[in-house]
Amino acid sequence: MAVPDRDWPQHGRTTAEQRYSPLTQIDTHTVGRLGLAWYQDFDTFRGQEGTPLVVDGVMYVTTNWSKVEALNAATGAVLWRYDPRVPGNVAAKGCCDTVNRGAAYWEGRVYIGTFDGRLIALDARTGHQLWSVNTIPAEASLGGIRSYTIDGAPRVAKGVVMIGNGGAEFGARGFVSGFDGRTGALKWRFYTVPAPGNRPDGAASDTVLAQKAYRTWSPTGAWTRSGGGGTVWDSIVYDPQTDLVFLGVGNGSPWSYKVRSNGVGSNLFLGSIVAIRPETGEYVWHFQETPMDQWDFTASQPMMVLDLTIGGVRRHLLAQAPKNGFFYLLDAASGEFVSAIPYTFLNWADGVDPLTGRPRVVPDALWSLTGQTWMGIPGSLGGHNWAPMAYSPRTGYVYIPAQQLPEPFKSEKDFHLHAMGVNLGIDMAGLPDVPAVIAAVTSGVKGWLEAWDPVAGKVAFRVEHDTAWNGGVLATAGDLVFQGLATGGFEAYNARTGAVLYHFDAHTGIVAPPISYAVDGRQYVAVEAGWGGVFPLMGGALARYRNPGINHSRLLVFALDGHARLPAETRTGQLPTPITQTADQAQVPAGYDLYQHYCLACHGDNAVGGGVLPDLRFSGALASSDAFNAVVARGALTAYGMVGFSSVLAAQDVEKIRQFLISRAVARQAAETGKK
Numbered sequence: 001m002a003v004p005d006r007d008w009p010q011h012g013r014t015t016a017e018q019r020y021s022p023l024t025q026i027d028t029h030t031v032g033r034l035g036l037a038w039y040q041d042f043d044t045f046r047g048q049e050g051t052p053l054v055v056d057g058v059m060y061v062t063t064n065w066s067k068v069e070a071l072n073a074a075t076g077a078v079l080w081r082y083d084p085r086v087p088g089n090v091a092a093k094g095c096c097d098t099v100n101r102g103a104a105y106w107e108g109r110v111y112i113g114t115f116d117g118r119l120i121a122l123d124a125r126t127g128h129q130l131w132s133v134n135t136i137p138a139e140a141s142l143g144g145i146r147s148y149t150i151d152g153a154p155r156v157a158k159g160v161v162m163i164g165n166g167g168a169e170f171g172a173r174g175f176v177s178g179f180d181g182r183t184g185a186l187k188w189r190f191y192t193v194p195a196p197g198n199r200p201d202g203a204a205s206d207t208v209l210a211q212k213a214y215r216t217w218s219p220t221g222a223w224t225r226s227g228g229g230g231t232v233w234d235s236i237v238y239d240p241q242t243d244l245v246f247l248g249v250g251n252g253s254p255w256s257y258k259v260r261s262n263g264v265g266s267n268l269f270l271g272s273i274v275a276i277r278p279e280t281g282e283y284v285w286h287f288q289e290t291p292m293d294q295w296d297f298t299a300s301q302p303m304m305v306l307d308l309t310i311g312g313v314r315r316h317l318l319a320q321a322p323k324n325g326f327f328y329l330l331d332a333a334s335g336e337f338v339s340a341i342p343y344t345f346l347n348w349a350d351g352v353d354p355l356t357g358r359p360r361v362v363p364d365a366l367w368s369l370t371g372q373t374w375m376g377i378p379g380s381l382g383g384h385n386w387a388p389m390a391y392s393p394r395t396g397y398v399y400i401p402a403q404q405l406p407e408p409f410k411s412e413k414d415f416h417l418h419a420m421g422v423n424l425g426i427d428m429a430g431l432p433d434v435p436a437v438i439a440a441v442t443s444g445v446k447g448w449l450e451a452w453d454p455v456a457g458k459v460a461f462r463v464e465h466d467t468a469w470n471g472g473v474l475a476t477a478g479d480l481v482f483q484g485l486a487t488g489g490f491e492a493y494n495a496r497t498g499a500v501l502y503h504f505d506a507h508t509g510i511v512a513p514p515i516s517y518a519v520d521g522r523q524y525v526a527v528e529a530g531w532g533g534v535f536p537l538m539g540g541a542l543a544r545y546r547n548p549g550i551n552h553s554r555l556l557v558f559a560l561d562g563h564a565r566l567p568a569e570t571r572t573g574q575l576p577t578p579i580t581q582t583a584d585q586a587q588v589p590a591g592y593d594l595y596q597h598y599c600l601a602c603h604g605d606n607a608v609g610g611g612v613l614p615d616l617r618f619s620g621a622l623a624s625s626d627a628f629n630a631v632v633a634r635g636a637l638t639a640y641g642m643v644g645f646s647s648v649l650a651a652q653d654v655e656k657i658r659q660f661l662i663s664r665a666v667a668r669q670a671a672e673t674g675k676k
């Protein structure tokens with residue numbers, strides 16, 4: 001069905017997922033007149049990753065904690081709001097904040113996946129709930145050992161609503177479910193990795209897992225308990241021309257290939273794109289980008305469908321720039337390998353087999369087998385993560401929000417699976433608190449907008465940014481490319497040259513992708529502002545380094561001659577609570593280890609907050625072991641997403657963490673005083 005130029009009805013606007021708007025009112029000549037038309041504050045300071053949808057002048061926005069709102073897309077007037085009331089205690093079941101990347105729209109219904117695993121259909125006119133299903137079958141959670149959350153957007157094809165989930169950093173066995181869009185009845189499930197002992201699940205994946213996947217795993221690896229991973233936590237694309245649904249399958253669980261699969265097998269379908277039929281979930285083809293995953297190299301990054309002339313032949317292709325650093329082109333109908341060319345510097349492989357596309361992995365990169373530390377580029381956050389890329393058929397370029405975040409990979413001593421906290425099998429030692437070391441490591445951290453020529457297989461131009469983890473991208477027929485930045489800018493670039501044509505100070509880091517739409521002949525560009533996602537949560541000093549600002553979560557909508565203004569910045573962030581205690585040094589090293597295991601994922605490496613969730617060096621609760629225990633052990637702040645850890649941390653452990661944090665607070669205070 002043709003999509004009207006004015007609308008943005010699907011995640012990537014059309015089924016091709018190119019994030020290209022044909023609107024031209026805002027172009028290279030008029031963009032100088034761009035301004036903020038209106039904005040709306042969200043109800044949280046957490047991060048925002050959503051792509052709004054626009055259908056017939058109504059905008060459907062999803063926000064953190066899986067909330068939805070419908071707005072008049074011209075004025076911002078709220079038509080309805082929907083809160084699925086996700087319980088705060090599930091925040092700790094996800095790696096990367098309680099974000100949400102968007103809704104799906106189909107025949108007057110809005111579909112949303114919730115962080116606690118539900119799929120909900122709403123009446124698009126009223127916001128009333130039509131149905132709600134729990135997408136996580138009881139047996140999948142293995143008595144609570146495994147962790148499932150939803151933050152990706154559902155996908156609708158032929159009346160079937162499909163959704164996956166996240167959790168491979170904790171313990172999960174990836175699967176995607178298809179539900180009847182009208183009734184919510186389950187139609188099929190497709191598991192992306194086998195069950196221990198090759199047991200059938202009674203699912204659409206049974207045959208292919210038995211025939212192709214089971215023998216690619218060691219029958220006795222830790223995957224038999226942790227689930228193996230392979231979560232489909234973001235990209236699911238439907239191509240009507242081939243009638244195929246493409247699943248972007250994630251990384252292994254635990255990360256360590258040695259622990260997970262005794263260091264044998266390619267572990268299908270980890271790091272793969274799997275093509276299935278929408279109505280049945282029937283397997284059609286797969287392509288594995290990263291065999292033997294041990295770098296968190298997911299193939300879950302956004303995919304798009306492109307028709308390109310390669311070597312004189314017109315081809316219908318699937319394109320992806322996954323974490324592993326190669327830009328892939330596959331034949332959309334058959335999955336046949338076309339090309340894989342590095343879109344960024346990478347050191348884990350020295351190329352791919354030209355016939356099969358299988359990477360030639362550098363032996364030293366297999367850190368879980370060598371027992372040595374591997375300095376990997378890309379690191380686990382990838383050369384490109386979930387922030388969507390865009391394609392302009394006018395320029396022929398794919399615009400990739402690319403980055404470089406090197407990362408040391410080293411085996412954890414004495415790995416064992418545990419409930420709560422991440423299960424990676426990797427040494428969690430982080431950055432030392434030494435400014436020169438932080439500066440040196442940060443010098444390797446880079447982010448840029450890359451115009452990639454997929455036909456020539458090379459970079460056309462790059463726009464260098466100040467740091468990594470920048471926003472998703474929009475391309476328009478006005479020959480503009482829009483992108484929000486980690487450092488708080490919202491930019492428009494000339495799509496042919498990369499020249500900056502417009503800059504707006506958003507007062508906050510932006511990671512979400514912009515969209516464009518029109519109402520009554522006026523073109524708008526909208527983006528959800530709000531610094532967030534995994535990097536600011538766990539990145540610590542690296543995430544803070546060039547982004548010392550305060551987080552704001554709000555929807556920004558731009559148009560020609562817009563004259564709205566953001567309120568002046570009055571928040572100063574967390575107020576330092578003067579710390580008078582000195583840490584019990586004997587407890588600090590053990591407190592550090594516990595912190596890195598249980599707390600780092602949200603509060604940042606070495607207790608440096610990355611700008612979204614509280615930086616615990618400022619916490620008033622540090623002064624009292626009772627208060628600290630009430631929060632950390634007994635869960636006094638559970639409603640806000642800070643669960644109690646009493647099931648895994650004894651009172652002495654909690655006290656060790658407190659002593660470690662006091663030592664960090666004292667160091668921060670000393671550094672501040674030294675500066676004055």
Ligand SMILES: O=C(O)c1cc(C(=O)O)c2c(n1)C(=O)C(=O)c1cc(C(=O)O)[nH]c1-2
Pocket residue numbers: 049094095096099149150151165166167168169231233250251296298380381385386532533534535
């Ligand atoms: O393996 C998984 O199940 C899983 C889930 C998610 C998620 O659900 O957000 C992310 C990742 N992995 C991941 O590897 C990753 O880099 C990542 C970044 C983000 C984010 O929202 O910033 N989520 C996720």
Ligand SMILES: [Ca+2]
Pocket residue numbers: 168169250251296298
């Ligand atoms: Ca992952």
